[in-house]
Amino acid sequence: MSLKTLAPQILTSPTLRSLGRGRHALQRRLSGKPRTLHAFIQRDEAYSQLLVQALPRLAERYAVEIIWHEVSPPERSAAPEPEKLAAWSLEDARYLAEAYQLDPGEQDLPAMSTPAHGDALRARLGHYGSAMTWFEGEWYWALDRLHHLERRLGGGDDLIFAPIAEPDHAGGGSLEVFLSLRSPYSYLAAMRMFDLAEDWNARLTLRPVLPMVMRSLPVPATKRFYIVRDCKREAERYGLPFGKIADPVGKGVERGLAILIxxxxxxxxxAFLQAFMTAVWAGGVNAASDAGLRRICDRAGVDWTEAEADLAREDWRDIVEANRLDLFAGGHWGVPTFKVGERMAFGQDRLWLAGQWLRADA
Incomplete structure (x- = not known):
């Protein structure tokens, strides 16, 4: 096993996570300090406006204290399309506010430390974003990850911020999915969305794009580390394997896209999408090699002769670029993004929203 494959397994190890939690809990007990959440708030951001309403509800139920820190917007390397992100955040916050019975409007903010202090502490603790909660070694994003925090604080089945369930049926329609072979969040969506689309009687259309880093948009290390750990928690929730990673960036992605198209x-x-995603995100298979790619094709039932013909083509590049242009034309930039009619929703956490749109359109 290569060091590149071993490193993410260690990083996402549940045993290592448990040891870290135990160490932090012991240090807290020895110090006599209360359980304390550190919340990092961007003053003008929609997700932060929701978080300042949500965390006091957790503090009351689970007897924790909150320390609020104001932070600056993430650097462009971590949020490469800030205008698109801001526009989507405003729209997305309205959906979340309705689901969790919160106010999507501007809130009176609590007393917070200065952005200079907040930015420094955020960086020291290993993050880059806003609307983030830190508790004893782990990060929780906005409302979508509070269920993980609640369970850690002792929450049972009756969570305040339980994940929003996808509809169990809809009346058909079209569901387009923009995704990347290098996105672990696309992997989480890819392993679930086909069954959901079947439940919804929806026609699912795959719209693959090149990953950001192959579009000259490098991803900072702090973001990569957070994403891998976050995806591990989410994969456990869905019962999916994750962590034995062979990053397909570059040649692996290009060859995978050629065959996928x-x-x-x-x-x-x-079949090929799910086989590829499972292989690189949970199986440690090197998709850049002939041996690794043939292994993926075998699992997907793809004849290698057909695969070789796909690999000789170059028109797949035009197709994925056209997909990217359509994604950007819709006001979005990241993956996975779901499109129903003219409406688009970003993030594997928004499959429920796509399902609601399909149900409403029936």
Whole structure:
């Protein structure tokens, strides 16, 4: 096993996570300090406006204290499309506010430390974003990850911020999915969305794009580390394997996309997509090598002769670029993004919203 494959396994190890939690809890007990949440708030950000309403509800139920820190917006390297992000955040916050019975408008903010102090502490604790809660070694984003925090604080089945469930049925329609082979969040979506689309009687269309880093948008290390740990928690929730990673960036992605486009055209995109994603995010398979790619094709039932013909093509580049242009034209930039009609929702956490749109359109 290579060091590149071993490192993410260690980083996402549940045993290492448990040891870290135990160490922090012991230090707290020895110091006599209360359980304390550190909340990092961006003054003009929609998700932060929701978080200042949500955390006091957790503090009351679970007997924790909150220390509020004001922070600056993330650097462009961590949020490469700040205007698109801000616009989507405002829209998305309205959906979340309705689901959790919160106010989507501007809030009176609590007393906070200065941005200079907040930015420094955020960096020291290993993050880059806003609307983040830190508790004893782990980060929780906005409202979507508070269920993980609640369970850690002792919450049972009756969580205040339980994950929003996807509808169990809808009346059909079209669901387009923009995704990247290098996105672990796309992996989490890819392993669930086909069954959901079947429940919804929806036609699912795959719209793959190149990953950001292959579009000259490098991802900072703090963001990569957070994403991997966060995806591990989410994968555990869905019962999916994750952590034995062979990053397909570069040649692995390009070769995978060439075959995926061919399989989509042959009406068999699901099998290859799921086989590829499982192999690189949970199986440690090197998709850049012939041996690794053949292994993926075998699992997906793809004839290697057909795969070789796909690899000889170059028109897949035009297709994925057209997908990217459509994604940006819709006001979005990241993956996975779900499109129903003219509405688009970003993030694997928003499959429920796509399902609601399909149900409402029936």
């Amino acid at each position: 061919g399989e989509i055209e042959r009406g068999r995109g699901k």
